[in-house]
Amino acid sequence: MQPEVGQGSPGTRLDIREALPATLRHRCRLGPGDRVLLAADPEQDLLIVHPPAALDDLLAQRHTEALSGDPA
Numbered sequence: 001m002q003p004e005v006g007q008g009s010p011g012t013r014l015d016i017r018e019a020l021p022a023t024l025r026h027r028c029r030l031g032p033g034d035r036v037l038l039a040a041d042p043e044q045d046l047l048i049v050h051p052p053a054a055l056d057d058l059l060a061q062r063h064t065e066a067l068s069g070d071p072a
Contacts, residue, residue: 020049029053 020030028051030036037050050058 024049 028036028049030049030051034052036052037055039048039050040046041048
């Protein structure tokens with residue numbers, strides 16, 4: 001049995017097919033077995049899904065800033 005959204009601890013695996021609607025999975029280009037970073041803001045009743053491509057872009061930007069000396 002998979003944990004409900006909002007349950008579990010960091011690193012808990014859940015099946016995104018059960019936790020996220022198909023339209024959202026397709027919009028984020030998520031396929032079976034893809035890993036995502038979920039960030040929740042319970043006070044705003046908000047769950048942010050960071051797909052792999054978004055994390056790649058974010059990290060590339062941060063590394064560029066760090067190597068060029070630009071403030072973050």
